[in-house]
Amino acid sequence: MSSVKENCQEIERKLGLSLKKVNRERSSVQVIAVTKSVSSEQAIAVIEEGYTHLAENRPEGLEAKLEELNDLQLVWHYIGNLQTRKVKKVINKIDYFHALDRLALAEEIEKRAQKRISCFVQVNVTGEVSKSGVSPDELDEFISNLSKYSKIKVVGLMTMAPLNAEETVVRTAFAHLRGLQQTIQEKSFSHAPCTELSMGMSKDYTIAAEEGATFIRIGTSFFE
Template identity: 55%
Template sequence: METIKSKFENITEQLNQINPGIQVIAVTKQVGNERTQEAVDAGIIHLGENRPAGLLQKREAIHASVDWHFIGNLQTRKVKDIINEIDFLHSLDRLSLAKEIQKRAEKAVRCFVQVNVSGEESKSGVPAEEAVEFVRSLADFDKIQVIGLMTMAPISEDEGLIRQVFSGLKKLQMEIAEKAWDHAPCTECSMGMSGDYIIAAEEGASYVRIGTALVGTESEVEG
């Protein structure tokens, strides 16, 4: 079976040919501590989890200098549990969440505002047409630093549709960055997962979130 190290090297080489400097987040939600440690040993420095309990458990088990990314929907009542344990939040999508972060964070948190570019009802995120105003409204929250935007593409075989969603996020990111707001440098785009990270890179992603294509799943490991 191909190792995480070889997968990481291949993915990194692919991405650097498209967009040098792009960062790979290993999404470890479907694997245990051993597999996560293997990812760290392979040189991966960004780890992503989508549940507070999973993130806290991995953080306690993995003793390494890595950046922890919370990439899932964050319930307001769970903010107090993890906000001071993470390095990046990829799912800031409502004012009530911003207020709770402001209340609980001990220092400024690097946040991506999640934008629902596709308009799918099943997806979380600020509607694309409201994204600029939402980011502007965060100026009074000194515990929030909007470093970029995040989105998820539809699960679709239509590459054109996926590309349209990613290019839409990149356009919004550049529009906000041009405003040069102190609270929102907004230089980054978090987009692309196992099935579409190449398209995301081509459309300007600076962070891609890769799970199964990089670290696999526990059933795969057991098999």
């Protein structure tokens, strides 16, 4: 088992190679350390390597980490499905929400949020039945409908590539999301600047970087 420090060096090496391929700067990508399945001690090891964006996917996990790491200057992301009834436990503790996929959820955020929340709309680009997300065909209408919610700012789009798929399939999914993001951005909605792309995880972050990701969510690769 590698140390967290060694894992960070390997992530940066691979990321650097991918970005160089497409003439992007390292500063154009924000790496989010997904700490949902590790202890606060392990999270601190990653923070000590310079990563200050952390993500959780359960209200209880978020609460525990916030309590244990409360003296550190961190940016918090909530990733994964959020049940409407749990919005109140999460929404005022985070800086970014990565899985806005239905109007009922937007309504609850509007009701509970005490500030404007930076949200990514989750898009199911591959049409997998097992995945959440707005279909590409419904994306324009969905984002237009979000204009009525003053507490929601659509900063970008998010997707997850099919698990264990071939590289061409993953690359196509990410390229599709990038095209959708650019289309929304060109509409210049005040509530949806849509400048960001949240895509790529431990198995496919190098491909995501090559396809324009600006936020990458890495968990396993930090801690294995």
